[in-house]
Amino acid sequence: MGMLATELRRMWSRRLVKLLGASVVLAILAGATIGFFNSSRDTASALQETRAQRRRAIQECESGGFQFPRQNRRGFDLEKACRRAVGTHQAPDPGLDYRQMQEVLLAISPPLAILCLLLGASFVGAEWQKETITTTLTWEPRRARLLAAKFAAVALAGFAFSVVMGLVLAASLWPVAALRGSTSDLDAAWLRSASGIGLRMALLGGLTAVVGCAIATVARNTTAALSVAFLYFAVLEGVIRGFRPGWQPGLLGDNAAQSSRVNRWVPQWPHRRPWT
Amino acid sequence: MASQTTLDVTVVLVVYAAVLMAIAMIFFKRRDVT
Numbered sequence: 001m002g003m004l005a006t007e008l009r010r011m012w013s014r015r016l017v018k019l020l021g022a023s024v025v026l027a028i029l030a031g032a033t034i035g036f037f038n039s040s041r042d043t044a045s046a047l048q049e050t051r052a053q054r055r056r057a058i059q060e061c062e063s064g065g066f067q068f069p070r071q072n073r074r075g076f077d078l079e080k081a082c083r084r085a086v087g088t089h090q091a092p093d094p095g096l097d098y099r100q101m102q103e104v105l106l107a108i109s110p111p112l113a114i115l116c117l118l119l120g121a122s123f124v125g126a127e128w129q130k131e132t133i134t135t136t137l138t139w140e141p142r143r144a145r146l147l148a149a150k151f152a153a154v155a156l157a158g159f160a161f162s163v164v165m166g167l168v169l170a171a172s173l174w175p176v177a178a179l180r181g182s183t184s185d186l187d188a189a190w191l192r193s194a195s196g197i198g199l200r201m202a203l204l205g206g207l208t209a210v211v212g213c214a215i216a217t218v219a220r221n222t223t224a225a226l227s228v229a230f231l232y233f234a235v236l237e238g239v240i241r242g243f244r245p246g247w248q249p250g251l252l253g254d255n256a257a258q259s260s261r262v263n264r265w266v267p268q269w270p271h272r273r274p275w276t
Numbered sequence: 277m278a279s280q281t282t283l284d285v286t287v288v289l290v291v292y293a294a295v296l297m298a299i300a301m302i303f304f305k306r307r308d309v310t
Binding site for chain 2: 133134137143144147151200204207210211213214215217218220249250252255256258259262
């Protein structure tokens with residue numbers, strides 16, 4: 001436990017953690033500000049704009065902008081045909097609905113996982129590059145215990161980083177929805193579902209941090225670890241997807257991308273194992 | 277992919293992490309750091 005606490009303190013004292021945390025918070029606040037100015041509760045003007053768009057489309061059609069079949073022109077009513085061709089337009093909701101928070105969480109899950117991989121890789125890579133690992137091993141020569149403590153520390157750090165960023169996102173979008181959108185229909189089922197997505201996102205963050213840490217332990221360098229990760233995810237998995245699509249459910253990248261999205265513990269009947 | 281459950285995905289991810297940790301542990305234990 002003492003070793004884990006030491007590793008966690010070392011993680012907390014790193015500049016990269018603070019820099020990444022501050023960058024993500026700034027990006028979230030910028031996104032929330034843009035969302036605030038792009039949202040509104042004025043549904044009347046959105047409806048008006050949609051009606052105007054539909055009118056313009058019908059006018060364009062009536063002035064010959066649309067191509068209709070040239071046979072059987074007898075009894076052809078251009079205005080009616082244009083109205084049918086243009087169809088009905090649905091006015092988009094101009095306000096931010098807080099129920100969409102789940103989709104936003106799903107969208108930020110992959111970038112957060114990549115940042116956690118960077119955190120994990122840099123945590124060990126820096127120790128090898130600065131050669132502080134020799135000092136650490138003098139203090140704790142039992143290597144298995146030391147590495148296990150490092151893995152536990154990066155897993156907890158990745159988990160905590162994702163949880164904090166998810167909470168910052170939820171808190172920063174709340175005023176946008178409250179002032180410029182809707183916060184209604186947020187029942188217990190929605191909260192359970194959103195918490196589930198957040199939890200899976202945080203678990204994925206912890207896991208990718210461990211993956212980054214493991215690769216950096218072998219590579220002994222942050223850059224090398226990130227290069228290996230990039231080559232694996234972007235090149236090797238791409239090649240496998242192309243040549244062996246049936247192996248896709250067993251790939252790390254695909255499962256990582258799916259992990260926040262899947263929400264069934266039990267398979268639905270009739271169930272087919274994904275790799276058969 | 278649509279038929280995958282949380283259990284399927286979790287098992288695959290945990291196996292990957294465990295294998296990578298085991299490889300890292302082997303390398304770390306055998307490496308000369310002096």
